[in-house]
Amino acid sequence: MNLAPRARDLGLTCCHTCGQASSSTTAHCPRCRSRLHARKPDSLARTWAFLLAALILYIPANTLPVMYTSMLGRGESSTILHGVVEFWKAGSWDIALLIFIASVAVPSTKFLALGTLLVTAQRRSTWAQPQRARLYRFVELIGYWSMLDVVVVALVSALVQFQLLGTAEPRLGIVFFGLVVVLTMFAAMSFDPRLIWDSDDDKNLPRN
C-alpha cells in the first residue's frame, strides 16, 4: 500500500469535536476535554441499526397515502408512487421525474450506498477505497434533498385550504417518509468514513 500513513499509525487521535490531534495515549482532548476515540464508537452497529429502521419504515412510507387532496368535493388520497404515476399520465413527466428522483431514487440510492459501505467496511475490504470514499461524500450530499417531498406536502397543506373548492391534508405516510429521511441521515452521520481505509492489514486493531 503506497498510501499515506494514518493518524493511528503515527500514534495520534483526532478529536471529533474540535479536530485537535493529540496523542493516542490520552483519553480526553487536551483542548476541549471531550472524549477521544480513534474511530467513532459503535459506528458500524449504529449505522446498521439506523439503516434497518429506515428500511422498515420505508415500507409504510410508500404504501400509506402521503396526502389527501379534495377538489370540488371530490376527495382522493394518494401515495408517493401513485402521485408519480398520476403526474406521468397527466403529461407532466418533468414533475413526475422530480418526485421520483427525490422520493424514490434518492432514498433507494442511499440504502444501496450505505449498505455497500457497511458491508465493505465490515469486511475491511481494500476494494475501490477512493471510490467508496467519494460514494460516502455523495450520500452525505444528497441526504437532505429527499426532504423535498415532506416540504411539498407541508407547503401544499398549509396553502391549499379553500374549504369546498379544494383542500389538501397530510396523511400518515409522509410522517414515515420524513422518519426514513431522518434515519438515513443519522445512518450516514454515524458511519465513520475512516473505516473505509481500515484494511485487513490491521485486523488486530480495535475498530473503535
Place this chain on the structure above:
Amino acid sequence: MSEPKHLENTETMPPVIGRRRWSAGLIWLVPIVAALIGIGMVIHNRQSEGPAIEISFLTAEGLEAGKTQVKYKDVVIGLVDSIRLADDRSQIVARVQLDKTAATFATADSRYWVVRPRFGTSGVSGIGTLLSGAYIGADTGVSKDAQKRFVGLERPPAVIHGSPGKRFTLHAADMGSLDVGSPVYYRRIQVGRVISYDLDKDGKQMRIELFVDAPYDQYVSVSARFWNASGVDLNLDANGLKLSTQSLATVVAGGIAFQTPPGPRDATPAAEGAEFSLFDDLQAAMAPPDGEPDYLQMRFEQSLRGLSVGAQVDFRGIVVGRVVSIDLDYEADKQRFPMMVGAVIYPQRFGRAGEKIAQIGHAQSDKNLRLATFVKPLVARGLRAQARVGNLLTGQLYVALDFVANAPEVAFDAAARPVELPTAPGSIDQLQEQLTGLVAKIDKIPFESIGKHLDSTVAQLDQTLRQVNETTLPQFSATLAGAQGTLGSAKQAIAADAPLQQNLAQTLAEIQRAARSLRVLGDYLGVHPETLLRGKPTDPPPSATKPPSEDKP
C-alpha cells in the same frame, strides 16, 4: 511501533469498552421500534378491513375504481376497488371493500344503489354529487345471513330501512299518472310516497305499495279511503264542468290522497301492510259502498243527444246509478228507431228504501226477477224513466226515475231480461213542444202591417214636427219677447223710487193718522158715553175739538 500502540490502547480502552457494551444494545431499539410500528400498522389495517362484496349494476356510469365511496347516511363505509364486466356482459360488477364497522352491510337484505343527480317530476335529488361525483348508497335490514353478491338497485329506494312509518297496499285498476316516488297526501300535506307497484298475478289489477311516514301513519284508519289525486281531473257531466287538483305538484307528478270518510267511522289505525282499494277520485272514494248493481233497460223514443255513457241515473234527486250503454234499435213494423239505454242502479244507494226493497223481493232467488217484482207495482203507479236536461248550458242529459202523473198505462213484462222500465217523454220534449208553440204564436203576430203603420205614423210625426218648427216656434218666441216687456214694466212699477211706491207710502201715512183719530174718539167716548146723546160739553179741551166735529156728520 506496534508495541507502544498496543499498550496505549489497552490503557485507554477499558472505560470506553464498558460504555460501548451498554449503548451498543440501546441503538438496536431504533429498528425494533420501527418494526413494531410497521407490524402494528399491518395488524391495524388487517383488522379495520371488513368483508369484500360484489354489487352488479346495469351501468358503471359515474363509478370509478378506487375513488367511488359507499355511504350509509352520508358516512363512508367502503370503497369501490375494482369494476369489471359481468361474464355475460349484460352488467357491470363493482367490487367493494367494506370497512370493518360496516360488516353488517354484507347481509342478505342490504340494498345498494348509485346516487347520481336526478331530475324528476317528483323533485331533484343528489345535487351534491354534481361536484363530488357519484357514490353508492347503502341500506341494510335486519337479516344476519351473510351475502357477498348483490344486485344494485337502478333507482334509490323510496324508504330507507328503519324509517318510522307504515307500508300499505292499494289495489287499483290502473296506475294513472302514478309512479314510484309519487307523493301521498293527507289533507294536502305530503305524508308518504309510492314505493313500488306490480301487476296482480292475473294481470287485472295493480298492486301499489306505499309508505306513510310517522306520525301521519296513525291517520290511516281501517276505514280510510284512498283516491288518485293525479293530475287534473276535468269532469263534464250533468253537473257542469268540474276541475279538481290536489296540489300543483300532483298536476305534474301525480299522487295519492287519503282520508277517513266523514261521519262516525272506525278510526282504529290500520295495521302495517293493510290493503285498500284506490278510487278514481275523491267523490268516488267518499261515496258509500255501492254493493252489487242491478241492471235496467229503458227504451226512449226521442233523440238522446246529450246523453252519454256514464250519465247519472237519478231518483228524486239521489244519484242511484249510471248509464252503461246507449244503443239504437229498429222496429220494422212502426219504422221507428227507438233508443235502448242500459243502466246500472245500486240498491244500496237507496238507503233505507233499498233495505225494504230487498225485503220485498227476498222471496225471489233470481236477482232479475226480484227487481221486476219490486218495480211492477211502481210502474203501475206511474214510475217512468225520463231523459232530462241536467245542464241547459251544455245540454247534457241524465236519466230521471220519477212518478209521472197521468202517465199512459203500459204493459210491464216481469219476465223480461233485463228488466225494462217504461219511459215518459222527457223534459226536453216538453220544452221543445212549448218552444214550438211559442214560435207559432210569434209567427202569428202581423209584423208587416205593424211595420207599415209604424212607418206612416213616423211620417206624420215628421210633418207635425216640421209644422211646429216653421209656424209655432216663431210665434212662441214673439210671445216670449212680449212677456219679457211686460215683466220689465212691472219691475219699473215696483221699483223703490217709482211714483206708485211714493203714493202708496203717503196713503199709508194718512191711514195711520186716521186710525190714531179714531182711537182718540174711542177713548173719549169710553170716558164720556153721554156725548152721543147730549153732545159735546161746552168747554172741551182744545185737543178734543176735532172728534166731535167729525162725529157730527
